[in-house]
Amino acid sequence: xxxxxxxxxxxxxxxxxxxxxxxxxxxxxxxxxxxxxxxxxxxxxxxxxxxxxxxxxxxxxxxxxxxxxxxxxxxxxxxxxxxxxxxxxxxxxxxxxxxxxxxxxxxxxxxxxxxxxxxxxxxxxxxxxxxxxxxxxxxxxxxxxxxxxxxxxxxxxxxxxxxxxxxxxxxxxxxxxxxxxxxxxxxxxxxxxxxxxxxxxxxxxxxxxxxxxxxxxxxxxxxxxxxxxxxxxxxxxxxxxxxxxxxxxxxxxxxxxxxxxxxxxxxxxxxxxxxxxxxxxxxxxxxxxxxxxxxxxxxxxxxxxxxxxxxxxxxxxxxxxxxxxxxxxxxxxxxxxxxxxxxxxxxxxxxxxxxxxxxxxxxxxxxxxxxxxxxxxxxxxxxxxxxxxxx
Amino acid sequence: xxxxxxxxxxxxxxxxxxxxxxxxxxxxxxxxxxxxxxxxxxxxxxxxxxxxxxxxxxxxxxxxxxxxxxxxxxxxxxxxxxxxxxxxxxxxxxxxxxxxxxxxxxxxxxxxxxxxxxxxxxxxxxxxxxxxxxxxxxxxxxxxxxxxxxxxxxxxxxxxxxxxxxxxxxxxxxxxxxxxxxxxxxxxxxxxxxxxxxxxxxxxxxxxxxxxxxxxxxxxxxxxxxxxxxxxxxxxxxxxxxxxxxxxxxxxxxxxxxxxxxxxxxxxxxxx
Numbered sequence: 177x178x179x180x181x182x183x184x185x186x187x188x189x190x191x192x193x194x195x196x197x198x199x200x201x202x203x204x205x206x207x208x209x210x211x212x213x214x215x216x217x218x219x220x221x222x223x224x225x226x227x228x229x230x231x232x233x234x235x236x237x238x239x240x241x242x243x244x245x246x247x248x249x250x251x252x253x254x255x256x257x258x259x260x261x262x263x264x265x266x267x268x269x270x271x272x273x274x275x276x277x278x279x280x281x282x283x284x285x286x287x288x289x290x291x292x293x294x295x296x297x298x299x300x301x302x303x304x305x306x307x308x309x310x311x312x313x314x315x316x317x318x319x320x321x322x323x324x325x326x327x328x329x330x331x332x333x334x335x336x337x338x339x340x341x342x343x344x345x346x347x348x349x350x351x352x353x354x355x356x357x358x359x360x361x362x363x364x365x366x367x368x369x370x371x372x373x374x375x376x377x378x379x380x381x382x383x384x385x386x387x388x389x390x391x392x393x394x395x396x397x398x399x400x401x402x403x404x405x406x407x408x409x410x411x412x413x414x415x416x417x418x419x420x421x422x423x424x425x426x427x428x429x430x431x432x433x434x435x436x437x438x439x440x441x442x443x444x445x446x447x448x449x450x451x452x453x454x455x456x457x458x459x460x461x462x463x464x465x466x467x468x469x470x471x472x473x474x475x476x477x478x479x480x481x482x483x484x485x486x487x488x489x490x491x492x493x494x495x496x497x498x499x500x501x502x503x504x505x506x507x508x509x510x511x512x513x514x515x516x517x518x519x520x521x522x523x524x525x526x527x528x529x530x531x532x533x534x535x536x537x538x539x540x541x542x543x544x545x546x547x548x549x550x551x552x553x554x555x556x557x558x559x560x561x562x563x564x565x566x567x
Numbered sequence: 568x569x570x571x572x573x574x575x576x577x578x579x580x581x582x583x584x585x586x587x588x589x590x591x592x593x594x595x596x597x598x599x600x601x602x603x604x605x606x607x608x609x610x611x612x613x614x615x616x617x618x619x620x621x622x623x624x625x626x627x628x629x630x631x632x633x634x635x636x637x638x639x640x641x642x643x644x645x646x647x648x649x650x651x652x653x654x655x656x657x658x659x660x661x662x663x664x665x666x667x668x669x670x671x672x673x674x675x676x677x678x679x680x681x682x683x684x685x686x687x688x689x690x691x692x693x694x695x696x697x698x699x700x701x702x703x704x705x706x707x708x709x710x711x712x713x714x715x716x717x718x719x720x721x722x723x724x725x726x727x728x729x730x731x732x733x734x735x736x737x738x739x740x741x742x743x744x745x746x747x748x749x750x751x752x753x754x755x756x757x758x759x760x761x762x763x764x765x766x767x768x769x770x771x772x773x774x775x776x777x778x779x780x781x782x783x784x785x786x787x788x789x790x791x792x793x794x795x796x797x798x799x800x801x802x803x804x805x806x807x808x809x810x811x812x813x814x815x816x817x818x819x820x821x822x823x824x825x826x827x828x829x830x831x832x833x834x835x836x837x838x839x
Contacts, residue, residue: 514691541691550633551672555689558648565649565683 179376179412183405185398186379192389193382196237196268200390204230210338211271213298215260216278217454218306218475218482222354222467223327224276225392226346227334233388233450234269235428236260239545248290254283254513255544256425261287264296274300274337276330279308281484281518302333307476309486316477324472331468347467351460353392360399361387361455364406368444369503372411377422377443378433384450385428416442418563419504421496423447423526424511424519431546432511439557445503447480447495456480483522492522493529500535507536507563509556514541536563570825571613571625572817573606573641574650575634578670578698579783580609583814584617584625585822591617592811595783602637606630609814610640627825629817633671645820647813648676648687651781654816656682658805663775666765666794666802667812668784670698675769688768695731696764698783703733704757707740708750715754716787725755731764755789762793769798777803785809 192198201211212229214221224231236259242249245262263269275298277288291301305326307319331342361384367374375383383402387395417440426449427433436443446452457478464470480495481488499505510526512519523539530537538559542552574581580596593613599605610622619625622640630638631650638644647667655665656678665676673696677686694700705712714720726748730736736757743753761784769778780802784790786809795802807815 551689554633554646554648554672558646558684558687561646561649562684562687 179374179379179409181374181405181409183402185401185405186383189386189398189402190379190382193385194237196235196263197271198389200394201230201232201271204391205271210273212334213269213272213275214278216280216284216306216482217449218280219276219278219304220327220471220475221388221392222347222350222460222471223331223342224334225350225353226342227331227338227340229273229334229338230391231388232272233385234260234264234272234275235385235426236263236544237385237428239263240547248294249286252515253286254515256513256516257283257287259544261290261294264291265294267297270297272298274298274302274334276302276304278304278306280306280482281516283515283517300337302330304330308484310476310481310488312487319476320469320473323476324466324469327468327472344467347471348462351467351470352462353396355459355462356396357387357392357399358455358457358459360396360403363403364399365445365452365455367403367406370411371414373442373444374406374409374411376412376433376437377446378430378437381427381433381451382430384455388450388454412442416440418442418506418560419444420507420509421445421447421499421503421505422509422511423496424509425513425516426450427511429545431549432542432552435546435549435553435556436509439553439560441556441560443509445499445505447492447499449482452495452499453480453482482518484518489522489525492526496526507538507559509538509540509559511540511542513544568822568825569617569619569625570818570821571610571628572650572814572819572821573610573628573630573638574632574647574811574813574817575602575606575609575630575638576632576647576669576783576813577672579810580605580634581632581811581814582606582609582613583811583818584613584619585815585818586617590807590815590818592808592814595808595810602634603639606634606638606640613814627821627828629821629824631813631817642821643824645817648674648689649684650813650816650820652676652678652684652816653682653819654812654814655779655781655805657815657819658807658812659777659779659803661777662779662803664769664772664778666769666778666780667782668697668761668765668780668790669782673697673765673768673782673784675765675772677772677775686772688771690764690768693731694733695736696761696768700733700736700761701757701784701787703737704740704754707737707744708753710750710754712787715757716789717754718788718792720751720754721789721792722749722751722755724752725759726752728756728760731760736760755793758787758789758793761790762797765794766797774798774800776800779803779805779809781805781809781812783810 221231239259242258244265245258288303460474461470479491510523571584582593584591596609630641630644635644667674675688
């Protein structure tokens with residue numbers, strides 16, 4: 177662990193994050209458990225877990241090539257979907273019993289399209305439509321109702337294909353379970369507010385990633401142990417030059433984090449998929465009469481939002497401003513994959529806001545897996561020097 | 568006080584030595600396949616120009632450029648963006664916008680009235696709008712880089728090059744050659760196409776006078792003219808070699824760092 181603490185549970189979680197498969201998954205399957213793949217934070221794990229499944233977020237960890245996937249995807253599709261699908265084609269996700277794809281953006285949707293025609297072992301694949309509008313006055317309940325209906329369909333799909341029943345009491349239980357995960361992850365985030373955080377951004381990312389790759393009950397126990405391990409740690413040296421907030425799609429590449437560490441940038445907070453956009457939302461109503469409605473409401477109206485949602489810019493700016501204050505942020509990094517359309521257009525608006533507000537802002541276009549790092553490193557170093565020059 | 572800067576670019580190596588406030592630039596060294604060797608060759612040339620006997624006389628050296636971490640004799644490294652800002656301001660204090668067009672990057676840098684970088688923009692990974700683009704075009708036109716930069720090549724009837732990718736633009740130029748377009752028309756078209764690309768970067772940081780041009784491509788007069796037309800302002804020449812500005816900036820930083828280091832040492836010893 178770069179921060180220097182010795183924590184067995186951290187080593188375990190980092191190991192899970194560092195590989196596509198892990199022993200938790202293998203044990204689950206040995207005991208006859210089924211695994212459902214997904215990605216996009218708005219696909220509710222609560223429903224998957226209530227069906228007795230293990231939700232597994234697919235990712236391109238360890239991928240270095242997209243040549244298999246390039247047969248199916250166009251060059252204008254982003255590297256995230258291509259690396260993930262490449263893994264799928266290489267059989268790395270053969271442990272999945274079903275796959276749920278969300279309409280996060282047009283690139284991710286193509287995973288659904290291609291999954292149906294590609295020679296993959298996992299035959300069951302489902303497309304969950306997530307609404308892309310909010311903030312239209314008077315439309316809120318219509319949008320929630322629509323998503324609730326979509327979730328009910330997804331629930332039925334799992335029930336019918338696997339002969340399980342996803343009941344209201346089961347959903348209440350899993351809502352509580354996932355709320356606890358978010359609460360524990362929030363506590364982990366809190367630790368990064370101080371000058372000497374006991375855990376680095378890259379380490380934190382591994383811990384969060386592990387949470388989407390193993391059973392939640394065990395994960396929550398591991399998080400509690402980790403929080404306890406971290407409580408007595410001195411923390412990293414304050415030899416960094418700038419505290420940064422990073423915004424954009426998921427960062428699942430350790431090399432990308434290292435570029436900041438090498439250049440004196442400490443990422444203290446984020447607005448990324450499966451980072452803050454999973455952990456820093458509020459909680460799902462545990463007492464709701466209709467849990468599906470509560471889950472739907474949470475996933476269409478709670479900040480921070482994916483930029484694919486029309487009308488979410490204002491909420492994003494509010495969230496960023498709030499986090500900047502709480503985490504004493506010196507500068508903002510807007511990073512996105514080449515060809516990322518939701519973030520691509522969002523960054524233009526963000527850049528204008530940052531300029532008006534006088535906030536140092538760096539836009540980085542990158543690939544899901546960093547290969548050529550020279551130019552990225554120059555930009556990051558120069559940006560941190562610019563912040564240093566202002567101080 | 569003797570300090571130095573070494574700028575290991577993608578295409579060339581440059582070094583500058585500052586003795587008190589006077590700058591001595593070495594020759595521009597074509598990059599070899601070994602960054603340390605390029606750095607040594609560049610610094611040896613600067614040492615000769617400065618009339619020094621050995622590198623040991625230089626008290627502090629800063630590395631910059633693409634290979635900044637590979638400069639064997641540097642005490643630390645600073646990005647070329649900060650160094651171009653520092654160097655251009657040192658050379659001409661009225662500069663607020665710097666356009667640096669090097670071998671594989673082009674950058675637009677805004678600096679404050681104190682010479683501090685406030686904002687910058689850089690081309691995305693591909694070679695469009697950089698020296699490499701010109702190299703590819705010079706090869707197709709068999710005119711050499713000097714031919715592309717020559718003022719006598721500026722035409723009033725330039726062709727339009729629509730492709731930004733140097734590989735595709737190369738085929739586009741081959742088509743134009745086969746259509747028997749005149750070489751000055753094609754060359755002016757190439758310079759205008761690069762200038763358009765660069766100006767969109769400059770607009771992001773804002774065009775504030777004075778604007779200056781640094782990096783290897785600053786020697787391309789056709790490009791300079793195309794940039795001036797699009798920017799609607801004149802590009803101020805610098806009193807030193809604009810290709811060595813990164814190395815000069817690194818040397819200026821080296822002086823500041825050395826002074827700060829000495830002040831700190833003095834503070835510590837006075838406390839003891």
